[in-house]
Amino acid sequence: MWSKVAHARPDWGRARAALRTALWDGLAPQRCLVCGAFGAALHEACTSALPAAGGRRCDRCWAPAVRLEAGTCARCALAPPAFAALRTPFVYAGAARAAVLEAKFAGRSALLGPLGVAAARAVPRGWAVEAVAWVPLHGRRRRTRGYDQAGLLARAVAAELGVPLVGVLRRTRGTAPQARLDAERRRANVVGAFAAERVGGGVLLVDDVTTTGSTLDAAARALLAAGAAQVFALAVARED
Ligand SMILES: [Zn+2]
Ligand SMILES: [Zn+2]
Numbered sequence: 001m002w003s004k005v006a007h008a009r010p011d012w013g014r015a016r017a018a019l020r021t022a023l024w025d026g027l028a029p030q031r032c033l034v035c036g037a038f039g040a041a042l043h044e045a046c047t048s049a050l051p052a053a054g055g056r057r058c059d060r061c062w063a064p065a066v067r068l069e070a071g072t073c074a075r076c077a078l079a080p081p082a083f084a085a086l087r088t089p090f091v092y093a094g095a096a097r098a099a100v101l102e103a104k105f106a107g108r109s110a111l112l113g114p115l116g117v118a119a120a121r122a123v124p125r126g127w128a129v130e131a132v133a134w135v136p137l138h139g140r141r142r143r144t145r146g147y148d149q150a151g152l153l154a155r156a157v158a159a160e161l162g163v164p165l166v167g168v169l170r171r172t173r174g175t176a177p178q179a180r181l182d183a184e185r186r187r188a189n190v191v192g193a194f195a196a197e198r199v200g201g202g203v204l205l206v207d208d209v210t211t212t213g214s215t216l217d218a219a220a221r222a223l224l225a226a227g228a229a230q231v232f233a234l235a236v237a238r239e240d
Contacts, residue, residue, distance in 0.1 A: 030110055033099055041110035042099060047118040050096040053088050053238055061213055062086040064240050081213055082220035083205065083233040089122040092209050092237040100208050100236060104149050112149060115236045116156025116206075123161065123204070127232045130201035131166045132158035135194075135219050138174045153236065154206040161204070168197040168226065169205075169219055183212045190218040196226035203228040211239040 029038045034046035055064055059071035061081055069077055090096035103111040123129065134154035142148050151167070158165035172195050178186050203223050210216055213233070220231040 033102065033111065034095055040114075041108055042114040044114050044117055047089075047114055050090045050099070050118070051094045053091045053240075060085055062088060062210075062238055081217045081233075082224060083213075083216055083231045085124075085127070086210065086213060086216065086233040086235070086238075087122045087124065088210065088235045088238040089118050090237040092211075092239040096237045104145075104208065107146070109147050109149070109152055112152040113156045116153040117160050119153065119206070119234050119236050120157040120160035123157075123232075123234060127204070128202040128230065129161060129163055129204040129232060131164050131199065132161065132204045132206060133166050133168050133196075133199070133223065135205065135207040135215055136167075136169050136171055138171045140174060150207050153208060157204065157206050157234065163204075166199060166203075168199045169194055169222060170196075178211065178215060183214070186212050187214045187217075190215050192218070194219045194222035196222040196228075199223060199226050199228050201228065202230045202232065204232045204234055207233075207235045209237050209239060210235040 030041045031038050032040050032046055033042050034049045035043065037043075053062065056066065056068060057063060058065045058068060058073035058076055060076040061073065063073055063075070065073040067074065092100070099111050099115060102108040103115070132154050134148070134150040136142070136151065137145070137148045155165055171193055173193055175189050175193050178189060181189055205216060205219055205223065207216055210233070216233040216235070220233065223231045
């Protein structure tokens with residue numbers, strides 16, 4: 001009887017540690033990545049200082065292009081991606097790169113809200129978006145990080161656009177980090193790596209960064225196979 005009671009005693013040491021962590025996370029002063037002022041990880045107004053993805057770009061894959069035929073680059077004319085179009089407000093450089101890296105690897109998830117709002121504002125008016133989905137991390141990597149950065153971005157995007165957030169995508173297998181691979185290997189690395197639950201209408205697919213677009217392409221294929229009428233792609237930054 002006694003041993004049973006002793007066993008059921010709460011672990012106050014651990015509870016106190018958890019509370020301390022929660023309080024510290026909540027109370028630690030946030031400092032804006034751009035202007036350095038306290039009060040926010042990144043002010044919404046300060047996102048205008050991040051390097052914009054400007055210049056002539058392909059309507060379809062958002063690659064910078066000198067020559068465009070009917071709005072699209074030569075590569076898209078030959079082999080268009082599965083998504084209808086891609087937009088990113090920023091290029092992956094300077095403060096945009098720093099923000100994404102801090103959010104991803106330094107645990108500063110508070111950066112993802114303002115970055116998501118900035119991304120949502122890059123969505124063209126003509127896109128018929130009925131739901132927002134995101135490129136998920138593989139379970140193992142999500143558990144290590146404690147959150148899924150593209151999911152938090154997508155949540156901010158969905159709120160800004162006023163459409164539902166749908167967690168319909170999942171990874172069917174772990175993949176090597178894309179950053180270490182060349183274009184051809186990136187494609188092979190993610191082919192068939194996603195599966196989606198039944199979905200319909202126009203879906204906006206969100207990720208943090210895109211380079212060759214092969215991850216967005218593979219995830220868009222899964223959404224189309226699951227019934228999406230059209231998939232539009234959105235990321236915070238494009239690595240040109
Ligand atoms: Zn600021
Ligand atoms: Zn293109």
